[in-house]
Amino acid sequence: MGAGYSFNLRVLLPYFSDLGWGAVVTLELSVLAILISFPLGLIGALMRLSGNKVSRGLATTYVEAVRNIPILVLLYILFYALPAYGVPIGAFTAGMLGLAINSTAYTTEIFRGGFAAIPAAQYEAARALGLRPIPIFLQVIFPQVFRVVLPTLGNQIVSVVLASAQASIIGVGELTYETQSIGSKTFRYFELFGLAALFYIACVQLIAVFWRLFTRGAARTLSAR
Amino acid sequence: MISSGHFLGYVVLLLKGAVVTLELSLGGLVIGSVLGLVLGLMRRSRFGGLRALALLYIEALRSTPFVILLFFIYYALPLALNLDIPPYLAAISALSLHCAAYMAEVVRSGIDAVVKGQWEAAYALGLTYRRVLGLVVLPQALRIMVPPTIGVYISTLKDSSLASIIGFVELLGQGMAVRESNVGRNTTDILLAVAIGYFIMCYSLSRLGRYVERRTQQKSRAVAEAGERLSAVVLSPGGV
Amino acid sequence: MKRLWIMVAAMALLAAGQPARAADSILNDVLQRGTIRIAVNTGNEPRQFVDQNGDLQGYDIDIANELAKQLGVKIEFIRTDVAGRVAMLQSHKADVTVATFTPTLDRMKTVSFTDPYTTDVLMLMTRTSRKDLNTLADFNKPEIKIALGRGSTAAKALAKYVPKATVVELPGLADIVQALDAGQIDATCSNDGLVSYTVKNSNGKYKAITETLGAPEDDSIGLPQGDFVWWQWLNQFVHQINEDGTNYTAWMKWFGTQPPSFVKPPPKAP
Numbered sequence: 001m002g003a004g005y006s007f008n009l010r011v012l013l014p015y016f017s018d019l020g021w022g023a024v025v026t027l028e029l030s031v032l033a034i035l036i037s038f039p040l041g042l043i044g045a046l047m048r049l050s051g052n053k054v055s056r057g058l059a060t061t062y063v064e065a066v067r068n069i070p071i072l073v074l075l076y077i078l079f080y081a082l083p084a085y086g087v088p089i090g091a092f093t094a095g096m097l098g099l100a101i102n103s104t105a106y107t108t109e110i111f112r113g114g115f116a117a118i119p120a121a122q123y124e125a126a127r128a129l130g131l132r133p134i135p136i137f138l139q140v141i142f143p144q145v146f147r148v149v150l151p152t153l154g155n156q157i158v159s160v161v162l163a164s165a166q167a168s169i170i171g172v173g174e175l176t177y178e179t180q181s182i183g184s185k186t187f188r189y190f191e192l193f194g195l196a197a198l199f200y201i202a203c204v205q206l207i208a209v210f211w212r213l214f215t216r217g218a219a220r221t222l223s224a225r
Numbered sequence: 226m227i228s229s230g231h232f233l234g235y236v237v238l239l240l241k242g243a244v245v246t247l248e249l250s251l252g253g254l255v256i257g258s259v260l261g262l263v264l265g266l267m268r269r270s271r272f273g274g275l276r277a278l279a280l281l282y283i284e285a286l287r288s289t290p291f292v293i294l295l296f297f298i299y300y301a302l303p304l305a306l307n308l309d310i311p312p313y314l315a316a317i318s319a320l321s322l323h324c325a326a327y328m329a330e331v332v333r334s335g336i337d338a339v340v341k342g343q344w345e346a347a348y349a350l351g352l353t354y355r356r357v358l359g360l361v362v363l364p365q366a367l368r369i370m371v372p373p374t375i376g377v378y379i380s381t382l383k384d385s386s387l388a389s390i391i392g393f394v395e396l397l398g399q400g401m402a403v404r405e406s407n408v409g410r411n412t413t414d415i416l417l418a419v420a421i422g423y424f425i426m427c428y429s430l431s432r433l434g435r436y437v438e439r440r441t442q443q444k445s446r447a448v449a450e451a452g453e454r455l456s457a458v459v460l461s462p463g464g465v
Numbered sequence: 466m467k468r469l470w471i472m473v474a475a476m477a478l479l480a481a482g483q484p485a486r487a488a489d490s491i492l493n494d495v496l497q498r499g500t501i502r503i504a505v506n507t508g509n510e511p512r513q514f515v516d517q518n519g520d521l522q523g524y525d526i527d528i529a530n531e532l533a534k535q536l537g538v539k540i541e542f543i544r545t546d547v548a549g550r551v552a553m554l555q556s557h558k559a560d561v562t563v564a565t566f567t568p569t570l571d572r573m574k575t576v577s578f579t580d581p582y583t584t585d586v587l588m589l590m591t592r593t594s595r596k597d598l599n600t601l602a603d604f605n606k607p608e609i610k611i612a613l614g615r616g617s618t619a620a621k622a623l624a625k626y627v628p629k630a631t632v633v634e635l636p637g638l639a640d641i642v643q644a645l646d647a648g649q650i651d652a653t654c655s656n657d658g659l660v661s662y663t664v665k666n667s668n669g670k671y672k673a674i675t676e677t678l679g680a681p682e683d684d685s686i687g688l689p690q691g692d693f694v695w696w697q698w699l700n701q702f703v704h705q706i707n708e709d710g711t712n713y714t715a716w717m718k719w720f721g722t723q724p725p726s727f728v729k730p731p732p733k734a735p
Contacts, residue, residue, distance in 0.1 A: 065424065068423065068427035069423050070383040070387075070423055072387060072389075073386060073397060073416070076416060077413075079647070080643045080644070080646075080649070081416050081417075081647070083647040083648050084411050084413055084647060091633070158288075162290040162291075165290035166292055168292070169640075170635075171635055171649075176290065176293060176296075180615060181615065181634050185616065185620070187548075187552065187555065187575060189296075189301035190302075190304060192301075193297040193300070197294075197297070200290060200293065201288040201289060203288075204287075303556050303558070304552060304556055307556050307557065309556065392637070401643075402639060404639065405642055405643065
């Protein structure tokens with residue numbers, strides 16, 4: 001390192017609990033956004049594939065609009081603009097909603113791709129066997145869709161966790177926010193951002209490993225049909 | 226809302242910001258592509274050490290938020306390396322480094338996508354590794370890489386909006402500056418204009434990407450078929 | 466052989482113990498270069514701000530100009546944010562900072578300060594429509610959110626005077642003002658100059674809380690650590706402008722009120 005800069009982690013010891021809480025908030029934001037967006041994404045995909053022109057149009061407009069806007073702009077609109085119209089929305093809620101809105105758009109496309117990957121023959125065969133639409137969907141189509149999209153959903157989860165860092169800009173006290181805050185007090189930016197990066201990398205790798213196991217386990221149960 | 230007279234003036238400012246956004250993200254893409262090409266080739270190199278290094282870089286950068294990378298370059302590096310890194314330099318460096326990790330994957334899949342038969346046929350014709358790569362594989366890979374590259378460009382363009390938080394004035398930064406100087410008035414229209422600006426840029430690019438994809442699919446199918454015919458001829462017992 | 470090593474060690478110790486000679490000092494660098502690099506903030510009316518033409522203006526800017534005049538050099542202004550003042554000095558990207566910079570023991574672990582050339586006091590600013598917020602005690606509740614720029618002394622003051630309030634750090638002044646506007650935060654905390662200026666230009670939308678957060682705190686010129694020669698020159702400069710009325714005149718021009726007592730008016734012509 002440059003002249004006069006010494007690597008010093010001990011200075012940061014009293015701040016470790018703040019960093020820890022920041023990490024917790026990061027996970028809170030991500031988990032909530034994922035729990036909201038994944039079901040909505042499935043619904044969105046169904047809408048995009050439906051015969052109803054209105055549903056199809058709505059879903060397509062939503063997906064195109066949201067995917068082509070930076071998350072930060074969305075967060076700003078939720079946090080700074082909505083209150084001007086009387087919607088009381090705090091920083092955490094705005095952050096979580098912004099992440100959810102963005103994730104829903106991408107998840108919709110993921111599920112849509114999943115449905116498209118099922119050969120039409122499957123639908124025909126199921127109907128030929130005399131199954132009604134809803135059981136067809138639940139027992140035949142859905143498990144296959146899931147098996148197909150599961151890996152990509154894992155990527156989406158990672159995407160949300162990484163995007164959560166942007167919530168710090170509207171004042172949500174997640175990991176990046178705490179890192180910056182402590183940095184401006186101690187000026188140990190190198191150590192702090194290094195630690196933050198390590199946390200995110202560890203998180204992402206853990207999610208990847210866990211998701212691979214989950215996918216394999218799910219594939220076994222789903223293909224047992 | 227801001228009175229219409231002022232609004233037009235602000236639209237001009239926003240347009241200037243949009244141009245800066247395009248320049249910044251294009252710069253990031255170009256530098257990132259060069260670096261990504263190197264990394265992609267490293268990933269497919271014969272030397273395990275190079276492969277590992279490239280993999281490490283790509284994994285690390287794809288597992289950290291862009292904001293962290295940006296802050297690291299802007300706040301941490303100057304202190305550690307005794308350098309002065311102004312917002313513009315920090316932004317384009319972060320964008321390039323981040324973009325490179327994604328371009329590396331594009332390059333790698335591009336190289337992989339070129340039918341194996343092509344490699345075999347070229348070697349059978351007596352070409353060296355370098356020549357095979359340069360004359361046969363890369364030209365085809367490059368065509369395949371164009372649509373996903375546009376996807377990476379769109380991503381980079383959206384990431385460039387984060388440069389506004391370290392004080393670099395691009396589209397979003399310009400919008401926020403206008404809002405700041407009009408505090409007290411409802412300037413939601415400026416924010417929406419910024420959103421529309423990004424939408425126009427990104428949506429146009431994605432349409433371009435889809436158009437290119439359709440065109441290259443036709444072409445690459447023809448090329449692949451030709452390649453297959455070539456390798457069939459070259460590798461068949463009768464030979465050329 | 467042993468004697469040789471002892472002599473080398475002794476010379477090394479002597480050399481290490483030498484005080485910084487003028488040739489090693491920033492003062493010399495600045496004089497040789499003919500330019501002084503001064504880190505300032507912006508958006509801090511009327512101390513440091515950018516006018517319609519994009520030029521830097523303000524009380525601190527006037528002091529900075531006087532500093533350069535006394536040195537006989539040109540100025541290169543480096544615009545940075547609140548936390549950037551320390552960072553610029555630490556990395557030697559700036560030679561001094563003149564930016565409402567308050568000496569604190571924490572900061573002195575990384576940078577150095579001269580004696581004060583003025584003071585500022587921290588005040589809260591909130592929307593006039595908040596009839597429920599009038600005294601400091603009104604803000605001392607967890608549901609009250611107060612925003613400030615990262616790295617300012619406001620953080621410590623808030624912790625001391627309104628400990629129960631929630632502190633929110635936002636990236637820049639643009640965000641802070643927008644957040645106040647949108648009602649996302651209940652108040653901002655900054656120096657009296659900026660608060661008065663913003664209130665005056667807000668058409669009654671904002672009000673200042675007259676109860677200040679503590680006593681006025683010093684503002685000094687900041688410089689990189691460990692340069693005694695540079696510190697001596699700058700400190701003498703501060704004393705000179707405090708005594709000969711230069712500082713007084715600058716203050717009156719921007720604030721129109723009495724400066725702190727150690728800033729003397731120009732001596733009356735005999």
